[in-house]
Amino acid sequence: MALSWRDEWLEQIMPELPEVQTTATSLQPLLNAKVKQIDVFQPQLRWRIPDNLSDLVTYQLKQIERRAKYLILTFTNQTDEKKLLIHLGMSGSLQQHPTGFEKRKHDHVMIHFDNQLQLHYHDPRRFGAILWLDDYQDKLLNHLGIEPLDNAFTGEYLYKKIHNQNHIIKKPIKSLIMEQQIVVGVGNIYATESLFLAKIHPLTPANHISLENLQVLVKHIKDILQKAIVKGGTTLKDFTTGEGKTGYFQQTLLVYGHHGEPCPMCKTPIDNVKINQRASTFCPNCQPLVEN
DNA sequence: CGGTCTACCTGAAAGC
DNA sequence: TGCTTTCAGGTAGACC
Numbered sequence A: 001m002a003l004s005w006r007d008e009w010l011e012q013i014m015p016e017l018p019e020v021q022t023t024a025t026s027l028q029p030l031l032n033a034k035v036k037q038i039d040v041f042q043p044q045l046r047w048r049i050p051d052n053l054s055d056l057v058t059y060q061l062k063q064i065e066r067r068a069k070y071l072i073l074t075f076t077n078q079t080d081e082k083k084l085l086i087h088l089g090m091s092g093s094l095q096q097h098p099t100g101f102e103k104r105k106h107d108h109v110m111i112h113f114d115n116q117l118q119l120h121y122h123d124p125r126r127f128g129a130i131l132w133l134d135d136y137q138d139k140l141l142n143h144l145g146i147e148p149l150d151n152a153f154t155g156e157y158l159y160k161k162i163h164n165q166n167h168i169i170k171k172p173i174k175s176l177i178m179e180q181q182i183v184v185g186v187g188n189i190y191a192t193e194s195l196f197l198a199k200i201h202p203l204t205p206a207n208h209i210s211l212e213n214l215q216v217l218v219k220h221i222k223d224i225l226q227k228a229i230v231k232g233g234t235t236l237k238d239f240t241t242g243e244g245k246t247g248y249f250q251q252t253l254l255v256y257g258h259h260g261e262p263c264p265m266c267k268t269p270i271d272n273v274k275i276n277q278r279a280s281t282f283c284p285n286c287q288p289l290v291e292n
Numbered sequence B: 001c002g003g004t005c006t007a008c009c010t011g012a013a014a015g016c
Numbered sequence C: 001t002g003c004t005t006t007c008a009g010g011t012a013g014a015c016c
Helices: A005-010 A017-026 A133-140 A155-164 A173-177 A188-197 A211-231
Strands: A035-040 A060-067 A070-076 A081-087 A093-098 A107-113 A117-122 A129-132 A271-275 A278-282
Touching (some): A017 A211, A155 A173, A155 A211, A173 A188
Antiparallel strands (some): A035 A107
């Protein structure tokens, strides 16, 4: 049962889009339940949790949506509607437990419902957020680009973005696909993995990539995100789905976290460069840097 | 205005 | 052994 040091390390990975989607899905048992009580143990997350969070008491949870890596929870009563915006940061999770389940370390908020369930917001590093949507949607949501799984996200879309905007044209492709104004929800893990699958060096200037190769890259981004959603998301020690189960997707990560190990395709040692202060692993043989 | 860097935070691992 | 340093990461905001 003991995990190897690598397994332990991989379990530190933060929630990316598939994990947020999995969380949204797993919260369905709370739909239509009424809030009985809210406990806030640590209000200081990325921003301070609103002091009037308990205004939700007596409201029913009516809808759970995802936008980028944000969750939007809609609560209503007979006359009013309140929307909560939640981000899991890099170590956050939302977990459902039976009423009476004990608070654990780093459980910062507990929402007690009237259907024998309670929701725990758990976030060791406190990079996440719990906010009223009305207060923050201008700042946090309005600038966001398209969803990676939307039909509008295509190789042609990326090609146009790259060639129509001078400030983008020469950026490393990895920076580009991680920019939230262009496409949301592609974090370091999935950017790294999809570039490996598409055989594109992460530092390749965006305008050096053909439309055809951008189409291949987009296909892999969609594919890897979809597979991760199906599998229930990347797991980590900190992350569990709302039902308390862990995912297993981390076992299929090919290059992320494998710096120095043999490439799974060709056995060349996996290399690592920093791009925008972020580790970027790649295979120097499978992903050659094409200068033109 | 665009591009780059830092702050926020904790825990694990590495360094001393 | 135990203390200190480093590192990981999403993203708004500071900075040049």
